[in-house]
Amino acid sequence: MTSMTPEGLIDWAGPILSGALTTVQIAVLAYAIGLLLGLLGAGAKLSPWAPLRGLATAYSTLIRAVPELLLILLLYYAGAQALDALLAYLGMTGAVQITGFATAVGVLAFVQGAYMTEVFRGAILAIPSGQLEAADAFGFSRWARFHRIVLPGMLPNALPGMSNLWLILIKDTALISVIGFNELFFTIQQAAASSRAYFLFYAAAGVIYLLMTLSSTALFARLERYVRRGQPTEA
């Protein structure tokens, strides 16, 4: 037996909290970009122009058929290489930390966008066509039709899927630790290895992720009530 004083949760509270903050930052940014990619993907999938449709279908089908961890590894190496080359070209070297964060966000957003494409496509298709025809009949511009009719009309249909994807994204951020980027779970792994209190720290990790997902679920439930405010309540 060693007589070393064991490191506890208190000693690691600071690094773990900052890791949790990094995780939230990665998740929020990746989600925002994923939403945008999803809208673009859904628009492309519903476009009358066949090559665009094909491109979007290939994107959403291929990404969803490959395991996330594998994609994250592949895209991380490719993305980091590309970004490094770009930074070197611009004469900025040594910005490793920024590169790691940016690639983590980019990779998760790219994967998220593929799933979001399907959610939005289904939600847009569920809008009654009469509403779109009415918008056209009133002379709405394409942009006005999109943000006045399509966006509010699809949100109630899309929100359950969006909330699911957010929860999946939070859980997927843990995969970034495999690459060695310093987010929540990577910090936890270091803490567990250094203190040898594996059970304690991995249980703590579970609690922190659970707090994140449970609070998100509550938030999304309120959001859903808000976007459904104009709809008749179901019996």
Place this chain on the structure above:
Amino acid sequence: MDFSWLSDPFYLGYLWEGFVNTLWLLLVSAVGGLLLAVLVALARLRGPRPLAWLVWAFTTVMRGTPLLVQLFFFYYGVGHLMEGVPGIQETFMWPLLRDPFCFAALTFILSVGAYSGEVIRGAMQSVPRGELEAGRAFGLSGFQVLTRLWLPRAIQLCLPTLTGEMILLLKSIPLVSTIALMDLLQAANIIRDETFLVYEPLLLIAGIYIATTVVLTLVLRFVELNFPGMQPTQRRWLPIR
């Protein structure tokens, strides 16, 4: 792109072992997980109040935390605790208790049990009450009603969702490479370390995964179409999760 390493029987052996392990893990976790899922659904619907509450807590925790964290928790956390149990290292169970495959299977079974348990619970709740009462009226015992009416009808209702869950299970199997279990990704990692090729092994197993996903989708759709009483449905080629 340099795929010349594919002619090396050594690397092919890794890949084959990884592929077999992946399929084994899929099978064990699917069968064990779905059995657990039925128990989870039953406990939440018909179990005594404390058990139902406990099972609710279990599903909430399993569905609210990353699978990777669960894998580490069981393999390193629980595994480390078990090392401290006096005398356990002498028992015949010890090699089994150190085996990453067992921990991976356990984690996946619990995870599938939680996710699919909720799916089956929802489906069991939507089976019309009258059908079950009809079963009782025809003199079936409570257990017979469960196995001959309630479960088959519930599975009819949620089969597409369950097959989707199985595809998700297949796609979460590469996570086990983090606990040093030889799956396809671990094979690719070894090849990458030895040949210094970053993209080729990963792209190859991405292709294997796509092919496996397609085959599994076709098999599951065949099951769906041939499940007694299923309406043939127009299904998407790959399920959204």
